Amino acid sequence: xxxxxxxxxxxxxxxxxxxxxxxxxxxxxxxxxxxxxxxxxxxxxxxxxxxxxxxxxxxxxxxxxxxxxxxxxxxxxxxxxxxxxxxxxxxxxxxxxxxxxxxxxxxxxxxxxxxxxxxxxxxxxxxxxxxxxxxxxxxxxxxxxxxxxxxxxxxxxxxxxxxxxxxxxxxxxxxxxxxxxxxxxxxxxxxxxxxxxxxxxxxxxxxxxxxxxxxxxxxxxxxxxxxxxxxxxxxxxxxxxxxxxxxxxxxxxxxxxxxxxxxxxxxxxxxxxxxxxxxxxxxxxxxxxxxxxxxxxxxxxxxxxxxxxxxxxxxxxxxxxxxxxxxxxxxxxxxxxxxxxxxxxxxxxxxxxxxxxxxxxxxxxxxxxxxxxxxxxxxxxxxxxxxxxxxxxxxxxxxxxxxxxxxxxxxxxxxxxxxxxxxxxxxxxxxxxxxxxxxxxxxxxxxxxxxxxxxxxxxxxxxxxxxxxxxxxxxxxxxxxxxxxxxxxxxxxxxxxxxxxxxxxxxxxxxxxxxxxxxxxxxxxxxxxxxxxxxxxxxxxxxxxxxxxxxxxxxxxxxxxxxxxxxxxxxxxxxxxxxxxxxxxxxxxxxxxxxxxxxxxxxxxxxxxxxxxxxxxxxxxxxxxxxxxxxxxxxxxxxxxxxxxxxxxxxxxxxxxxxxxxxxxxxxxxxxxxxxxxxxxxxxxxxxxxxxxxxxxxxxxxxxxxxxxxxxxxxxxxxxxxxxxxxxxxxxxxxxxxxxxxxxxxxxxxxx
Amino acid sequence: xxxxxxxxxxxxxxxxxxxxxxxxxxxxxxxxxxxxxxxxxxxxxxxxxxxxxxxxxxxxxxxxxxxxxxxxxxxxxxxxxxxxxxxxxxxxxxxxxxxxxxxxxxxxxxxxxxxxxxxxxxxxxxxxxxxxxxxxxxxxxxxxxxxxxxx
Numbered sequence: 092x093x094x095x096x097x098x099x100x101x102x103x104x105x106x107x108x109x110x111x112x113x114x115x116x117x118x119x120x121x122x123x124x125x126x127x128x129x130x131x132x133x134x135x136x137x138x139x140x141x142x143x144x145x146x147x148x149x150x151x152x153x154x155x156x157x158x159x160x161x162x163x164x165x166x167x168x169x170x171x172x173x174x175x176x177x178x179x180x181x182x183x184x185x186x187x188x189x190x191x192x193x194x195x196x197x198x199x200x201x202x203x204x205x206x207x208x209x210x211x212x213x214x215x216x217x218x219x220x221x222x223x224x225x226x227x228x229x230x231x232x233x234x235x236x237x238x239x240x241x242x243x244x245x246x247x248x249x250x251x252x253x254x255x256x257x258x259x260x261x262x263x264x265x266x267x268x269x270x271x272x273x274x275x276x277x278x279x280x281x282x283x284x285x286x287x288x289x290x291x292x293x294x295x296x297x298x299x300x301x302x303x304x305x306x307x308x309x310x311x312x313x314x315x316x317x318x319x320x321x322x323x324x325x326x327x328x329x330x331x332x333x334x335x336x337x338x339x340x341x342x343x344x345x346x347x348x349x350x351x352x353x354x355x356x357x358x359x360x361x362x363x364x365x366x367x368x369x370x371x372x373x374x375x376x377x378x379x380x381x382x383x384x385x386x387x388x389x390x391x392x393x394x395x396x397x398x399x400x401x402x403x404x405x406x407x408x409x410x411x412x413x414x415x416x417x418x419x420x421x422x423x424x425x426x427x428x429x430x431x432x433x434x435x436x437x438x439x440x441x442x443x444x445x446x447x448x449x450x451x452x453x454x455x456x457x458x459x460x461x462x463x464x465x466x467x468x469x470x471x472x473x474x475x476x477x478x479x480x481x482x483x484x485x486x487x488x489x490x491x492x493x494x495x496x497x498x499x500x501x502x503x504x505x506x507x508x509x510x511x512x513x514x515x516x517x518x519x520x521x522x523x524x525x526x527x528x529x530x531x532x533x534x535x536x537x538x539x540x541x542x543x544x545x546x547x548x549x550x551x552x553x554x555x556x557x558x559x560x561x562x563x564x565x566x567x568x569x570x571x572x573x574x575x576x577x578x579x580x581x582x583x584x585x586x587x588x589x590x591x592x593x594x595x596x597x598x599x600x601x602x603x604x605x606x607x608x609x610x611x612x613x614x615x616x617x618x619x620x621x622x623x624x625x626x627x628x629x630x631x632x633x634x635x636x637x638x639x640x641x642x643x644x645x646x647x648x649x650x651x652x653x654x655x656x657x658x659x660x661x662x663x664x665x666x667x668x669x670x671x672x673x674x675x676x677x678x679x680x681x682x683x684x685x686x687x688x689x690x691x692x693x694x695x696x697x698x699x700x701x702x703x704x705x706x707x708x709x710x711x712x713x714x715x716x717x718x719x720x721x722x723x724x725x726x727x728x729x730x731x732x733x734x735x736x737x738x739x740x741x742x743x744x745x746x747x748x749x750x751x752x753x754x755x756x757x758x759x760x761x762x763x764x765x766x767x768x769x770x771x772x773x774x775x776x777x778x779x780x781x782x783x784x785x786x787x788x789x790x791x792x793x794x795x796x797x798x799x800x801x802x803x804x805x806x807x808x809x810x811x812x813x814x815x816x817x818x819x820x821x822x823x824x825x826x827x828x829x830x831x832x833x834x835x836x837x838x839x840x841x842x843x
Numbered sequence: 844x845x846x847x848x849x850x851x852x853x854x855x856x857x858x859x860x861x862x863x864x865x866x867x868x869x870x871x872x873x874x875x876x877x878x879x880x881x882x883x884x885x886x887x888x889x890x891x892x893x894x895x896x897x898x899x900x901x902x903x904x905x906x907x908x909x910x911x912x913x914x915x916x917x918x919x920x921x922x923x924x925x926x927x928x929x930x931x932x933x934x935x936x937x938x939x940x941x942x943x944x945x946x947x948x949x950x951x952x953x954x955x956x957x958x959x960x961x962x963x964x965x966x967x968x969x970x971x972x973x974x975x976x977x978x979x980x981x982x983x984x985x986x987x988x989x990x991x992x993x994x
Contacts, residue, residue: 664860781917795916796883797859797883798858799859
């Protein structure tokens, strides 16, 4: 049988244990008698079958009779009086005396209600209990005084087990504490030398199954005076009022599960008592008492121990909380530091990473990564970026909560096994799920040994017929387990610190967004002003320009005869310069308007666009004798027809212009790069461009040649082409070999 | 007559009109220095390093002083300046910037690269003449320039 199989079977075992209906066993322990009574006349509906031993009457003699068959009127009244208060338990126990043939029998009467019946349990007691009570009151008082002087959780636990041992006289008293997975650890123990120590040992959650824990939470005290008892059946089995077995959850005599008895036997115990310790309404731990011989503890002493346990649990909770106080204060101060750093830095992420303390301190992690809008910033020991990206993807798809944390990442995310040295523990804080913005903290693997009280995997017996029998474990010897792939656990205040950081980050992001919106408003305003400026510049600058232009012409017209050729040449230069100035102003205006005109997007057949461009340039094409090649028809593309036409215009014009070859050619086409976007190109065998200018040529008014070479130009054409392509969501770039030719590429979305 | 025949001046200037204005004023001052002109940055670097069309060292001597415009086609004046000042062999050549840009950033960058002077091209013709005359008088007459030919 492989290890895996065992694991599976243990799981079956646990579920079986969990299903055992231990609250309705139909039997009680025989050291007392149980009655189910009908109110208000106190008719006996059910009774345990051990009445003859304790009361001298057979159950048949009692069933369906009134309780006064046993008790005198005075006693009945006493009992009825204690039924009035809502909380029956306050009156417990009632001292009852039953007259037998020869002598009086003294009992503790313990009352509660179950499914509409009144349950009365009688435990025999001796008559000297008055003194006993005061003695135990005294003991409890001494114990409380000692407990109040204790300063740590460990001290309190130790005093508690010692005092309970004093009061009860059990051989062994232990304080057993549950963790978040319901595994338990013995945190204090008081015992004689000769017994094996259990202190520090760990017990698996399956030792105390769910429904048993539920009973511990309802009924805080449980006594089994002698495990080797013959259970007393309840007659009749079903309650006549409900026709169901009697619910014995609150009964003090309830019979014990056979599995539990076997378990205790294996431990060498004959009598046991357990007292629940509750914290904030949850089971926190147990005071577990063991005795090797049978041992009975009267109800009042049990009650005193229970009281002690409850008082102590308050103390312990307070101590446990205060032990972390110092660290919590430190965390608070780190938190406010981080908020301060975030607000000081331009980028809040720098504020979280670049200072001391940083986000690692906040939750005591060894590595952290901030994933924000696809950028990854890390600090400390973290997995590689690719691993972080994969992890974020997994978290994004599988974890819906704002925060997710585990001390054993590989268990839920098997790929993390190879990251064990840095990321056995993970805490992931989601800032924005849709944007995949996360803060991740990592903790390395901490290999440690856990001391179990015996192998926690219950033994499995396969019987001859193939059925599986699960028995409680038999060994409680130290059994060591090495825990791998686990980090230190994340403490609740560390998780809270992370959650608080989340609100701080969101606040910061919102504030930055506000600032950005403000900047945008200002940018828009200054854009508008710039737009106005370009208009005014183009209009107002052109006026004096026209003057210069016109008057230069007038000079040539009017004085052409009197001035010499040199003079005329200078005037012609003047006219040429004014024209150049006008071109520059027009380009500037055109460029500044480009971003502000709405695109008129529609499916556009680019063959039409290119051909009308070529028509426009036909004169120059003919003059320069350029061979235009279009290897295959161009596709139809969703774009602004006019503007994309201008892009082709610009590129073709450049290709014509910058060519010094004897046989010039231009090729216009597109590259198959499915599905979208489509990459178009305009290729020539022209003069080419040096690598270092590939970027610069797209800058406005940046030219590569003097105005007298290659027919001049304003240096705005490519800038305009770039802006148009970018407005269409595309890119434009150049590839060129100096002296051999250039290819301009740009992308456009095709028609979907 | 101003200047020394053995101290060549290299003018890096893309505007024909500006260069003409400069030549006109130099002519009036009877400048003796040989004047070479490059109209863009790549050409200027070719000239200085005797590469490309300027590979004849006799015909195109290394300049004793450079008058540099900043906004040039292709490789621009700032890059030319950076290149000159990074090169141990030629960084000694005084570079005088002559530009329309009054941008404080440009001025700072140029002085960081240890230009000898930074001059603005004025629009007013009288101021322009004055500026160029001062440049000629100071740099070609008063100042002692390194001996380019023997270098």
